[in-house]
Amino acid sequence: MAATETVEGYNFAYLDEHTKRMIRRAILKAIAIPGYQVPFGSREMPLPYGWGTGGIQVTAAVIGPDDVLKVIDQGSDDTTNAVNIRRFFARTTGVKTTERTLEATIIQTRHRIPETPLRDGQILVYQVPIPEMLRWLEPREAETRKMHALSEYGAMHVKLYEDIARHGYIAATYDYPVIVNERYLMRPSPIPKFDNPKMHMNPALQLFGAGREKRIYAVPPYTAVRSLDFEDHPFETQHWDHACELCGAADSFLDEVIMDDRGTRMFVCSDSEYCLSRREKQQPAVA
Amino acid sequence: MYIAVKGGEQAILNSWRLLAEKRRGDARHAELSLAQIREQLGLAVDRVMVEGSLYDPELAALAIKQAQGDLIEAVFLLRAYRTTLPRLGVSLPIDTGTMRLERRISAIYKDVPGGQVLGATYDYTQRLLDFQLAVANAGPPTAAQESVQSMPPAPRVTDIMGGEGLLAPETPTPGDPVPRDLTREPMEFPADRALRLQNLARGDEGFLLALGYSSQRGYGNTHPFAGEIRQGMVIVEVEPEELGFPVEIGEIEITECQMVNQFAGSASMLPQFTRGYGLTFGACERKAMAMALVDRSLRAEELGETVTAPAQMQEFVLYHSDNVEASGFVQHLKLPHYVDFQSELELVRKLRARHAAHATVSLSPSAGAEAA
Numbered sequence: 001m002a003a004t005e006t007v008e009g010y011n012f013a014y015l016d017e018h019t020k021r022m023i024r025r026a027i028l029k030a031i032a033i034p035g036y037q038v039p040f041g042s043r044e045m046p047l048p049y050g051w052g053t054g055g056i057q058v059t060a061a062v063i064g065p066d067d068v069l070k071v072i073d074q075g076s077d078d079t080t081n082a083v084n085i086r087r088f089f090a091r092t093t094g095v096k097t098t099e100r101t102l103e104a105t106i107i108q109t110r111h112r113i114p115e116t117p118l119r120d121g122q123i124l125v126y127q128v129p130i131p132e133m134l135r136w137l138e139p140r141e142a143e144t145r146k147m148h149a150l151s152e153y154g155a156m157h158v159k160l161y162e163d164i165a166r167h168g169y170i171a172a173t174y175d176y177p178v179i180v181n182e183r184y185l186m187r188p189s190p191i192p193k194f195d196n197p198k199m200h201m202n203p204a205l206q207l208f209g210a211g212r213e214k215r216i217y218a219v220p221p222y223t224a225v226r227s228l229d230f231e232d233h234p235f236e237t238q239h240w241d242h243a244c245e246l247c248g249a250a251d252s253f254l255d256e257v258i259m260d261d262r263g264t265r266m267f268v269c270s271d272s273e274y275c276l277s278r279r280e281k282q283q284p285a286v287a
Numbered sequence: 288m289y290i291a292v293k294g295g296e297q298a299i300l301n302s303w304r305l306l307a308e309k310r311r312g313d314a315r316h317a318e319l320s321l322a323q324i325r326e327q328l329g330l331a332v333d334r335v336m337v338e339g340s341l342y343d344p345e346l347a348a349l350a351i352k353q354a355q356g357d358l359i360e361a362v363f364l365l366r367a368y369r370t371t372l373p374r375l376g377v378s379l380p381i382d383t384g385t386m387r388l389e390r391r392i393s394a395i396y397k398d399v400p401g402g403q404v405l406g407a408t409y410d411y412t413q414r415l416l417d418f419q420l421a422v423a424n425a426g427p428p429t430a431a432q433e434s435v436q437s438m439p440p441a442p443r444v445t446d447i448m449g450g451e452g453l454l455a456p457e458t459p460t461p462g463d464p465v466p467r468d469l470t471r472e473p474m475e476f477p478a479d480r481a482l483r484l485q486n487l488a489r490g491d492e493g494f495l496l497a498l499g500y501s502s503q504r505g506y507g508n509t510h511p512f513a514g515e516i517r518q519g520m521v522i523v524e525v526e527p528e529e530l531g532f533p534v535e536i537g538e539i540e541i542t543e544c545q546m547v548n549q550f551a552g553s554a555s556m557l558p559q560f561t562r563g564y565g566l567t568f569g570a571c572e573r574k575a576m577a578m579a580l581v582d583r584s585l586r587a588e589e590l591g592e593t594v595t596a597p598a599q600m601q602e603f604v605l606y607h608s609d610n611v612e613a614s615g616f617v618q619h620l621k622l623p624h625y626v627d628f629q630s631e632l633e634l635v636r637k638l639r640a641r642h643a644a645h646a647t648v649s650l651s652p653s654a655g656a657e658a659a
Contacts, residue, residue: 016371016373039475040473041471041472041473042473043370043470044366044367044369044370044470044611045367045370048363048611048615048618048619049611049614049615049616050615050616050619051615051619051622073622073623074624074625074626075626078295079295079623080295080298080299081622083295083296083299084295084299087296087299110622111626112626139602140476140602141476141602141606142476142477167638167641168641171634173627173630173631173633173634174626174627174630174631175627190626190627192626192627193630194630212612212616214473214474215473238633253626253629254629255625255626256629256632270625
């Protein structure tokens with residue numbers, strides 16, 4: 001994709017170099033302590049809080065002129081927020097952008113991990129709204145920090161147990177709690193639990209940025225990420241009775257699309273690039 | 288046939304153009320100038336400056352124009368600009384005791400040295416719509432001769448009170464450490480008072496107003512009196528290292544409110560009055576008063592009072608006071624959430640299926656034994 005004209009009067013990737021250095025220090029600390037939330041001096045960004053300011057700051061701190069950037073939201077490159085963030089970086093850095101998961105060196109994402117497996121050297125940047133996995137159980141930050149320091153995660157296990165007692169299974173479908181490197185309880189940003197296994201031993205560096213909450217955390221390459229479960233209630237991902245109706249994939253996360261006012265539904269891949277590349281392979285003539 | 292959504296980029300560009308047209312409105316009417324906004328919508332400019340944490344009436348007026356008068360959007364614009372500015376230096380603390388007063392009210396003494404000065408206030412306007420203002424070209428109004436332009440500085444009421452020891456003194460923290468900068472470092476709890484006041488000064492007026500009000504209605508009562516409200520111009524000075532003496536760089540308009548609150552005393556402190564403090568750019572009196580109420584409420588812990596009400600809870604107040612953060616996060620719900628929603632759809636269907644199965648089972652008389 002051709003780079004849009006870059007804006008004048010701003011530093012490369014918008015942030016000044018001192019701020020980038022501060023963020024990189026936080027990232028290094030986060031990598032050194034996998035799953036630990038590092039407070040950082042999150043800046044006010046020209047995009048609204050809750051729309052990816054954390055991910056944008058992380059990307060801005062690690063991006064260089066030779067990088068190739070992909071931005072997705074809900075798995076798709078074409079949702080307006082993904083388009084907007086991609087445009088923001090195209091305008092402030094002039095770097096090459098792409099929709100191809102394999103071509104990208106940095107992928108900024110909201111709510112999904114691409115279906116195409118990531119490789120060594122890639123960086124996956126997650127936009128995080130609420131970084132604290134224990135927040136719904138304990139609203140006070142001072143308390144949750146103590147709980148992490150002491151690995152006191154009993155409350156989370158009790159919550160999962162209560163789900164099983166009430167429903168027969170764990171009623172969490174996204175933002176499903178994980179333990180990173182057998183130490184820190186981590187909130188996987190709201191990705192569907194379908195994507196949780198992809199975080200485990202992933203060759204790519206996974207960085208999480210929460211701008212409003214001013215936290216950065218990380219899963220370094222090849223790090224163990226375990227979804228919480230019980231021996232008699234092992235972790236499971238979602239399954240569909242359908243395959244993607246566009247590309248026929250049976251292994252991808254499917255979005256349900258309402259087709260008309262009589263409730264006719266269709267299931268298609270949420271990862272639009274994965275879907276398209278499969279269709280291109282099946283039908284090389286498709287432009 | 289379903290085709291994946293494309294064309295987001297074109298939609299965004301079109302939306303920008305549409306917005307520009309909406310902003311301009313009916314082109315038969317004259318376009319607003321920044322000077323008009325700055326001079327005639329001064330209180331809006333003041334609010335945007337204080338919540339935007341940038342004293343620049345011209346830029347605030349621009350932000351208000353660009354945001355079509357949406358003040359929270361204007362605050363956002365100003366903040367996003369402010370964050371790119373270099374830090375050239377830090378000014379010396381301003382001295383509000385030397386303020387060139389435009390308004391000064393004390394509710395705790397009938398008269399005070401320097402006098403009560405009503406100044407320009409909406410307080411006694413009787414709020415009748417003035418249809419004269421609907422007619423243009425009425426000619427500029429003029430204030431009475433004894434207007435406050437030449438008022439000499441007057442001592443702060445709280446300084447006059449201090450003598451008897453009835454009012455808890457406010458002294459810098461030992462060593463007078465440089466206060467932390469909220470716009471550069473993350474908030475940490477427990478937050479000290481300097482950090483709390485910084486947060487409140489940037490905080491949303493509506494939020495602070497509601498919290499202050501809640502403290503008056505019994506959710507953590509602080510028994511407040513408006514010790515003094517003063518508004519006017521103060522001098523800002525910097526002391527460049529190479530010079531070693533302060534240099535005046537200009538004047539800013541501010542509003543200061545010191546609430547005086549009853550304090551019953553504790554094991555280590557005699558009964559005395561304590562203070563809540565509010566300070567804003569410009570003439571944001573409502574905000575300054577609300578801020579002072581909330582500041583005093585937030586001192587509950589330090590004064591050994593039981594924390595029971597929202598206004599006394601540091602994390603509750605300080606994490607939710609910022610309207611740029613709040614507005615962004617509330618409105619992010621507009622962003623697509625189909626992946627999460629898809630996951631929830633599947634779960635709710637599963638739960639409903641289970642309920643339905645249970646209901647069917649319990650109808651058959653032999654089912655009792657199977658219930659676990």
